[in-house]
Amino acid sequence: MNEHIETDVVIVGAGPVGLFAVFELGLLDLRAHVIDILDRPGGQCAELYPEKPIYDIPGIPEVTGQQLTDNLLHQIAPFDPQFHFSQMVTALEKQEDGRFRVETDAGQIFIAKVVVIAAGGGSFQPKRPPVPGIEDYEGGSVFYAVRRMEDFRDRNVVIVGGGDSALDWTLNLETVAKSVTLVHRRADFRAAPHSVEKMWALEKEGRVRFRLGQVSGLEGLEGGLSAVMLKTGDGEERIDADRLLPFFGLTMKLGPVANWGLNLNENLITVDTAKFETSEPGIFAIGDINTYPGKLKLILSGFHEAALMAQAAKRIVSPGERIIFQYTTSSTSLQKKLKAA
Amino acid sequence: MQIHVTDRHGKRHTLEALEGFRVMEIIRDWDLDIKAECGGACACGTCHVYVAPEWAEKLRGPLDEETEQLDMTFDVEANSRLSCQIIMTAELDGLEVTLAPGTEKERAAA
Numbered sequence: 106m107n108e109h110i111e112t113d114v115v116i117v118g119a120g121p122v123g124l125f126a127v128f129e130l131g132l133l134d135l136r137a138h139v140i141d142i143l144d145r146p147g148g149q150c151a152e153l154y155p156e157k158p159i160y161d162i163p164g165i166p167e168v169t170g171q172q173l174t175d176n177l178l179h180q181i182a183p184f185d186p187q188f189h190f191s192q193m194v195t196a197l198e199k200q201e202d203g204r205f206r207v208e209t210d211a212g213q214i215f216i217a218k219v220v221v222i223a224a225g226g227g228s229f230q231p232k233r234p235p236v237p238g239i240e241d242y243e244g245g246s247v248f249y250a251v252r253r254m255e256d257f258r259d260r261n262v263v264i265v266g267g268g269d270s271a272l273d274w275t276l277n278l279e280t281v282a283k284s285v286t287l288v289h290r291r292a293d294f295r296a297a298p299h300s301v302e303k304m305w306a307l308e309k310e311g312r313v314r315f316r317l318g319q320v321s322g323l324e325g326l327e328g329g330l331s332a333v334m335l336k337t338g339d340g341e342e343r344i345d346a347d348r349l350l351p352f353f354g355l356t357m358k359l360g361p362v363a364n365w366g367l368n369l370n371e372n373l374i375t376v377d378t379a380k381f382e383t384s385e386p387g388i389f390a391i392g393d394i395n396t397y398p399g400k401l402k403l404i405l406s407g408f409h410e411a412a413l414m415a416q417a418a419k420r421i422v423s424p425g426e427r428i429i430f431q432y433t434t435s436s437t438s439l440q441k442k443l444k445a446a
Numbered sequence: 447m448q449i450h451v452t453d454r455h456g457k458r459h460t461l462e463a464l465e466g467f468r469v470m471e472i473i474r475d476w477d478l479d480i481k482a483e484c485g486g487a488c489a490c491g492t493c494h495v496y497v498a499p500e501w502a503e504k505l506r507g508p509l510d511e512e513t514e515q516l517d518m519t520f521d522v523e524a525n526s527r528l529s530c531q532i533i534m535t536a537e538l539d540g541l542e543v544t545l546a547p548g549t550e551k552e553r554a555a556a
């Protein structure tokens with residue numbers, strides 16, 4: 106469906122280290138496409154702790170995850186990185202010509218001379234309730250997001266969670282579903298107060314039901330859900346349901362990285378400490394996803410790794426070309442690239 | 447100063463603890479299996495523990511952000527806490543906790 110994209114470098118992961126890799130590669134005239142499963146840049150900084158101050162970025166006494174992300178985007182803007190969000194890299198293979206073929210779950214294919222895995226803890230995926238057999242219902246009866254409201258028309262819907270997604274969809278789906286039951290472990294919610302008020306008002310009118318509890322089991326046949334079992338304070342309750350929407354946020358899974366034939370150690374990619382190259386020449390791993398003796402999972406370690414990786418990547422992309430080491434403070438050619446001169 | 451931690455296999459470990467450290471950090475630094483994927487930012491729920499009843503009272507109650515994070519965690523009980531939000535003090539010498547389901551590190555498929 107899509108045209109193949111040919112590029113010097115594909116970076117897997119748009120967290121702080123993946124973003125800074127764009128900068129280090131850019132100084133060496135290497136162009137990068139960046140792929141991330143999230144719908145925006147920042148990785149863990151944006152998804153897990155956008156508001157939390159970080160105190161150990163050199164030269165920046167205090168910065169939040171979101172500010173750091175914004176600063177990095179500003180810093181790499183001169184290199185015009187091409188982002189591909191909401192896509193997960195599913196396959197990575199070496200071609201006969203020595204280049205790599207990278208494919209995403211959106212069907213996009215990249216052909217790159219170098220691949221940089223900066224995937225942190227892996228890919229963010231919805232937290233799946235630990236209910237036996239839930240996988241069999243996913244995509245048919247169990248959803249972690251609402252794509253089409255029509256999928257819920259005239260259905261008995263159970264929504265689990267206490268945040269904005271759970272409350273917003275309780276309010277929205279009430280208008281089309283046959284029934285909506287909201288389940289949460291307590292009667293307080295972290296969702297926006299006006300949504301919570303609205304939900305209670307609908308509950309009073311009998312238009313939505315609320316249950317205190319946690320999902321403990323599912324009943325159904327061949328992927329078709331018929332009931333959700335709840336563990337409540339008083340015991341178990343069975344609710345007729347053919348749709349379940351659990352909203353528990355995201356967690357990180359290593360995902361397809363494990364299938365790319367790279368040497369791993371406890372789910373981390375082993376690299377050398379001169380180039381941060383994996384067991385497959387031309388594929389590098391930087392940031393939290395790599396391991397080597399003495400590794401510290403710090404953003405600043407990832408920045409250092411990005412700089413050394415870029416030198417090695419340049420040698421692959423432009424073999425034989427002499428690399429002149431330059432400083433951004435003194436090199437007019439680097440300053441031109443940064444549009445500062 | 448010590449804490450007692452029962453792992454996901456039911457084995458009880460007695461760990462030397464240091465004042466001022468987070469219980470999650472103590473468990474992690476003694477190499478017990480704990481995912482603690484956000485590193486102590488109260489942002490993931492993968493350091494979830496059950497606190498022994500006799501100790502529950504002695505802990506400073508959870509802040510809103512911990513309670514809200516527990517809302518996004520599974521198998522939550524009345525004595526659930528996030529171990530990254532429990533800071534070791536002399537009063538907690540002997541603390542007894544059990545790692546909850548969902549705290550195991552991901553294992554690569556063989």
